[in-house]
């Protein structure tokens with residue numbers, strides 16, 4: 344693909360993905376590479392600029408991450424952020440020490456004063472708040488560098504050697520707390536590196552369609568479609584590229600949200616592909632009958648899913664390529680530590696063992712979620728599919744506490760639909776990252792009309808989060824909650840009490856099971 348590239352050199356900081364996303368938002372393609380990547384490999388990528396990320400270490404310690412010093416004579420512009428800034432200074436002869444007193448150790452929002460003659464801060468206000476998080480201090484900056492920003496406590500918040508195109512900032516321009524931070528990144532890309540902004544999803548679509556065609560030729564392609572954003576966009580891209588050579592298998596396990604199966608099917612009607620919708624509700628419900636332990640539910644659904652998929656794949660016969668909807672955050676994160684298994688996630692992406700095929704195609708492997716959504720729009724997928732919130736593979740099975748029956752699933756579907764409708768009509772559908780209803784196994788006494796009821800308690804859950812690893816409960820306005828509550832108890836027979844979940848993650852998880 345012919346587009347300019349920026350390398351985000353990863354020193355282990357917590358905002359590294361965010362830096363990469365910001366660069367892409369500025370219309371410039373970038374890839375995150377570990378700091379250990381050999382210089383020849385970086386050179387082979389022919390980047391127009393490099394960004395050194397932050398990191399948790401102190402640059403003067405021998406054990407801290409360091410890059411090959413030849414990177415500084417290569418002639419490619421560098422922006423160092425936080426640890427990256429200190430690394431730049433240290434490597435070029437500056438001195439970095441632990442901050443002696445608390446005032447030089449800066450954390451959080453800090454008023455900062457910029458020299459707007461510096462290309463990094465060109466066109467920006469001279470003062471603004473920046474987000475700091477550093478305990479080290481640049482006691483002496485390297486020769487050739489000017490001080491281009493300061494705070495009340497620190498004279499060298501930013502440094503620049505304009506001639507060589509080297510810039511360093513102690514703060515984090517990539518986070519929203521830094522005013523005009525994105526503009527600074529944009530300045531680095533466009534004013535310093537000479538970016539032209541050639542990274543668009545329109546181009547990506549054209550190039551991806553062409554490369555997929557060249558690769559697949561007359562081969563057969565198989566894709567497990569879940570109805571989620573990633574698998575839907577991957578399916579649409581493949582459909583656009585190879586049409587009838589593609590078979591999408593959509594296993595409807597009967598635990599989808601209201602109308603979801605039909606919506607997904609409708610969205611793909613315009614392409615000439617083989618769309619196999621397997622109605623497996625009965626099959627899944629009978630396997631799940633009487634099971635209430637969350638991990639068992641997950642295992643049963645995961646295994647049954649693979650079995651159904653396998654049977655369908657056999658009917659198709661020979662398959663050359665299997666498509667997976669892996670996206671870039673999965674690629675960056677894979678191989679990073681072994682986290683404890685809190686829940687065994689079931690994902691329809693991971694099916695390679697059960698089908699014979701030549702190769703896996705991962706057409707979204709280099710895209711962030713917002714880019715995947717944009718690509719979906721380029722492919723004319725409907726907005727409800729493109730903006731769909733995450734939905735777990737095991738579906739409503741893990742939102743029905745206790746044993747699962749069709750009646751309970753229907754009840755939950757109706758209640759969840761009301762909740763979603765009201766959130767949308769309050770205009771909150773994009774500010775709350777995930778929201779859904781949970782059918783508890785608690786029943787309680789109520790009164791309706793003149794009669795006693797003994798019905799289920801429904802829990803509503805809404806969270807705000809950026810990565811779904813941690814989440815805060817969403818402050819949904821009382822009026823909206825009130826409307827949802829009134830509507831559900833009136834419209835959904837079998838529910839007489841509504842509660843709202845006000846726990847964050849951790850200690851709770853987003854889903855209840």
Ligand code: XMP
Pocket residue numbers: 686687688689690691733734735736737777811812848851852853854855856
């Ligand atoms: P938890 O409940 O672990 O959820 O805080 C974090 C995010 O993951 C989603 N989730 C799943 N996604 N297969 C999936 O594809 C699964 O088995 C699964 N379980 C949870 C959950 O909806 C939330 O967005």
